[in-house]
Amino acid sequence: MENKKFSELGLNENILKAIDDMGFEEPSKIQAEVIPVLLEGYDVIGQAQTGTGKTLAFGAPILSKFERSEGKIFAIILTPTRELAVQVNDEINRIAKYTRVKLLPVYGGHPIERQINALRKGVDIIVGTPGRVLDLIGRGIIDLSSIKFLVLDEADEMLNMGFIDDIEEIINNCNSDRQTLLFSATMPEEIKKLAKRYMKSDTKHISIVKNSITVSTVKQYYYEVKQQDRFESLCRILDVDEPSLAIIFCKTKKGVDELVEAMQARGYNVEGMHGDMSQNQRLNTLRKFREGNLEFLVATDVAARGIDVENVTHVINYDLPQDTESYVHRIGRTGRANREGVAYTLVTPREYRALKQIERETKGRIKRKEIPTIDDIFLAKYRSMVGRIRETLEGEKYKRFVPLAAELDEEFNLVDVAAALMNMVYTKEISYEYTENILGGTLEYTRLFLNVGRVDKLNPKLLIQFLNDKAQVDKDDIGDIDILQKFTFMDVTEKAAKSILKHCRGKKLMGRKVNIEISKKK
Incomplete structure (x- = not known):
């Protein structure tokens, strides 16, 4: 298959050109x-996986089969973010260069009146986000009753962002004899159910993911951290390794913003990328990163799609990814062009099982590393300084300072002078105000079971508030919270567990009596 030419795939001449x-x-x-x-x-x-050309994979055949029908929309493509909508629209415009197809991206954060005016003039293909598309359907501006193609692009991300209901409503506004194309990097159960419900029985499932499930040029490690020590652990790792170009992944846009702010306050050369940022912001950030004017890029999975920078030395999973395939996509950002790369993952004790699952599925080895001590950081900085000093001594530029050093020699011991200068460099380069040599040991948690879940409209904030009100349990005593459909698991300190069992059992939570038990070990 991979040796085929585009001319052998059945595309028309305008598209091939x-x-x-x-x-x-x-x-x-x-x-x-x-x-x-x-x-x-x-x-x-x-x-x-991302970066494999999915847009052209669906865009080229849609454009090859294009037939204009006055006043009717030929195809609609749904994407999770406005940035991706613009990106997909631009790509399809390039493929449509020699056709007369009229395309329009529609998304929030842009005046809807302009989009309405453009739609009224006639559009063949719409690329849009679910929310804005639904809004335009509700206003009677978009009619999908005659479309030939419906594309769900990055379906897993639309699911993660809570668009599943919007997508179903849009699909229900489409004609049943359309062709439906679903593209997704991962295949969670909800996506499989969606496909079964709305796609034809002879649907073809084409998967390329498994061919690239291992990343042999990437050395993989994990650090076990306490949640409250996550940021300091990251600082210690960066201070020891001194990556020249690194991508740091967070689960959420808020997480990206918070981490960037915290890192910038510590003097790191860092910027963030996520779906709420404008296209210009993202392009400028990516340009700086690609040109080496930015050492650290903090990103969400969606924002990082399409990033192809060859010299990335480190990928750091500040938050554990949702699944194995996302993990592989992330760490594949380093170790390009047969260079070696390093991938670090920060995990809490509760996340350890998920990490081992990733290890099993990738058939790779993710080795444990200890969080660096202050002694480790000192030694790493010393070696780095000595290396730079040796390099400087091999040149000539330092010699202009020799007369000044000679003056200091009259007043001080030059060994003390060298030590003082090294101390100045060390103090400047240390990012965090470290107080303890060894970061505290792992907290021992007790796992509790509660008979209340998502079906009861429970969320972490309401649960923590309930525990605080009834048992005076502080959020620092609470580890991971897993809220499932009909019940919840949570990790709490031993002291907090006793207080919760004593004061919360039988009390009303979300309108029902809550039963709390110590969970049996899996």
């Missing part, structure tokens, strides 16, 4: 497998 202009010599695996199947008229589930 545009692809040639874009500089692509041969199709990627996902393109080679998906394009012919879409042209044959099948519904398709396409599963592949």
